[in-house]
Amino acid sequence: MRFALSALILVTAWTAATPDARADESSGTVTGTVEVLGNYYWERSTRVVAPSVALTLEGPNGGSVHAGYLVDSITSASQAAGVIEDVRFTEIRHQGTLGGGYEFDLGDMQLQLGISGRVSREPDYLSVGGSLSAALSLAQRTTIFRLNLGYVHDEVRRFTTTSDGRMESLTFGKRNFDALALSVSWEQILSPTTYIEVGYQYGYLEGYLANSYRQVRVASFFVDEEHPGVRRRHTGIAHLSHFVRRTGTGLHLFYRAYLDSWDIGALTPEARIYQQVSRFAQLRVRYRYYRQTRSFFYEEEYEGTVEENEFVTNDPKMSAFHSHLLGFQFGLQMAFLERTALDVFRRAWLDLSFEYLWQTSRFGNAVIAQAGVRVPF
Amino acid sequence: MKRFVLALTLLAGCVSVAPYEREALARPQSDITSEAQAAEFRSHVHDSREGATGGLGSTGGGCGCN
Numbered sequence: 001m002r003f004a005l006s007a008l009i010l011v012t013a014w015t016a017a018t019p020d021a022r023a024d025e026s027s028g029t030v031t032g033t034v035e036v037l038g039n040y041y042w043e044r045s046t047r048v049v050a051p052s053v054a055l056t057l058e059g060p061n062g063g064s065v066h067a068g069y070l071v072d073s074i075t076s077a078s079q080a081a082g083v084i085e086d087v088r089f090t091e092i093r094h095q096g097t098l099g100g101g102y103e104f105d106l107g108d109m110q111l112q113l114g115i116s117g118r119v120s121r122e123p124d125y126l127s128v129g130g131s132l133s134a135a136l137s138l139a140q141r142t143t144i145f146r147l148n149l150g151y152v153h154d155e156v157r158r159f160t161t162t163s164d165g166r167m168e169s170l171t172f173g174k175r176n177f178d179a180l181a182l183s184v185s186w187e188q189i190l191s192p193t194t195y196i197e198v199g200y201q202y203g204y205l206e207g208y209l210a211n212s213y214r215q216v217r218v219a220s221f222f223v224d225e226e227h228p229g230v231r232r233r234h235t236g237i238a239h240l241s242h243f244v245r246r247t248g249t250g251l252h253l254f255y256r257a258y259l260d261s262w263d264i265g266a267l268t269p270e271a272r273i274y275q276q277v278s279r280f281a282q283l284r285v286r287y288r289y290y291r292q293t294r295s296f297f298y299e300e301e302y303e304g305t306v307e308e309n310e311f312v313t314n315d316p317k318m319s320a321f322h323s324h325l326l327g328f329q330f331g332l333q334m335a336f337l338e339r340t341a342l343d344v345f346r347r348a349w350l351d352l353s354f355e356y357l358w359q360t361s362r363f364g365n366a367v368i369a370q371a372g373v374r375v376p377f
Numbered sequence: 378m379k380r381f382v383l384a385l386t387l388l389a390g391c392v393s394v395a396p397y398e399r400e401a402l403a404r405p406q407s408d409i410t411s412e413a414q415a416a417e418f419r420s421h422v423h424d425s426r427e428g429a430t431g432g433l434g435s436t437g438g439g440c441g442c443n
Contacts, residue, residue: 033411039418048422054414068414142394181431192398193407201431235431241409243401250406258429266429274406282405292428317428331405351415363426370415 032057037372044364045077062103066116070095093122101133110137124157124212129179141189146199148183158212177207185237193243203233216312218302225313228297232261248276258292264318266292280336284329286355291322316362327355327368348375 033056041048052070072093099116114133120126129152136145156175185199210227238255256268270288277283297311298318331351338346355368401407424430 035414037414037418039415041422050418052414052418070418139393140396142392183431188392189394189399189402190392192394193401195402195407203431233429233431235429241402241407243404243407245401248404248406250404250409252409256429258431260428262428264428266427268429272409274409276404276406290423290427290429295428317426323427349411351412353415355419359426361426366422366426368419368422370418372415374411 028060030057030059031377033374033376035372035374037370040369041366042369043366046363047075049073062105063100064102064114065100066097067099068095068097072122091122091124093120093125095120099131108138110141111135112137124159126155128153143189144187146183146185146187148181150179150181150183152179152181153177154179154207156208156212175208175212177205177209179203179205193245195241197237197239199237201233201235201237203231203235205231205233210313211315214313214315216299216302216314218306218309218312219304221306223306223312225315226311227313228262228311230261234259250274262318263296264292264294266290280333282331284327284331284353286325286327286329288325288327289322290325290359292320294318294320319361321359321361323357323359323361325355325357327353329353345375347377348373 033054035054037052037054039048039050039052041050050070050072052068054066054068056064056066058064072095073090074093075090077089095118097116097118099114101112101114103110103112112133112135114135115130116133117128117130119128129150131148131150133146133148135147137143138145154177156177158175181201181203183199183201185197187195187197189195206229209229209231210225212224214225215222216225236257238253240253242251243249244251250273252272252274254268254270254272256266256270258264258266258268268288268290270286272284272286275283275285295313295318298313298315300314302309302312329351330353331349334342334345334348334350337343337348351370351372351374353368353370357366357368359365405411
């Protein structure tokens with residue numbers, strides 16, 4: 001954490017100090033945003049409370065930096081929802097992210113290069129990842145092509161209960177995995193009120209991809225679930241945005257198509273309406289539908305012997321199911337604080353959201369709630 | 378699909394929207410990048426409860442919720 005803080009200070013200083021001017025050329029100052037967000041997730045067997053804070057800075061030279069910290073408190077009926085035993089279990093996860101970028105002005109086009117890293121740690125799990133990104137803007141940013149390469153290395157452990165009742169983490173053999181993701185996307189402004197984005201991502205995962213706690217019934221035995229050691233994922237996305245001037249309405253349509261080497265195919269259409277309801281207030285309505293097929297090795301229970309079933313899982317997210325999500329968000333810009341003692345917050349936004357998820361998988365229905373303050377400066 | 382890609386390519390070449398014409402695209406109703414942090418948590422929730430993931434930068438993994 002001390003290293004991350006030092007790196008943040010160094011990159012911030014570099015962002016502010018580099019002499020040639022660009023991003024906020026008129027004032028020559030550093031601009032940015034601080035955001036504090038409270039996240040809450042509830043379902044029958046799991047509760048998650050996850051406060052987070054994020055900072056972004058943009059210097060007048062074309063440099064930018066972002067940093068974030070999140071802590072997850074996960075209380076579950078068991079360490080993996082869906083396992084046999086019913087033991088209430090609370091686990092804390094810490095996640096830190098740090099990144100930076102620089103935009104090169106090439107005359108008729110701009111090239112932005114970025115790098116970021118992430119560390120996520122919980123008592124029985126460590127994940128370290130990073131990504132490199134490039135964005136090429138053409139025709140005064142009417143067209144933007146993006147390329148992103150991400151890598152993740154995860155180390156999986158399993159808690160066990162000692163004879164005196166303490167929980168301790170044990171390694172259990174070679175239980176790591178690595179993931180690589182390559183993304184390309186194209187953003188295109190189509191008119192003064194409409195833009196579209198299309199993209200594709202290829203993901204390759206190799207290693208221990210199962211849950212270290214979940215067990216499966218094979219004949220009359222319970223055994224650890226076993227997944228194939230490689231998973232190839234293909235994801236295509238599209239996003240169309242249109243602004244209706246007369247009503248002050250933003251319409252957003254999203255579509256995602258997914259297919260992987262475990263025979264899971266999924267479609268995810270989503271629609272959002274952002275409506276300006278007063279000079280400083282905005283309402284958002286979101287609907288998302290999700291449907292997937294089952295993986296080729298998913299069963300509730302397996303027949304035959306353990307040896308006859310190479311891959312076994314009863315993970316609900318490997319089953320065929322569908323879900324509907326309906327959500328509402330209310331955003332308020334705190335312009336009413338202008339010329340008061342809290343004038344510094346007059347451009348801040350207060351956001352509150354509530355979303356309900358109906359899903360036919362064994363996880364059951366769920367609630368996602370968020371509350372946050374975003375302060376631009 | 379090929380026709381769709383071809384149409385978009387031609388469209389990209391034809392469209393020219395000057396920066397001063399993009400006031401509507403900069404409004405919070407159009408530019409939704411400001412909710413990136415909130416969207417990241419929602420994506421994380423979906424990633425941990427659904428078989429599909431990706432397309433928006435996530436690779437899968439990153440927590441013990443496989």
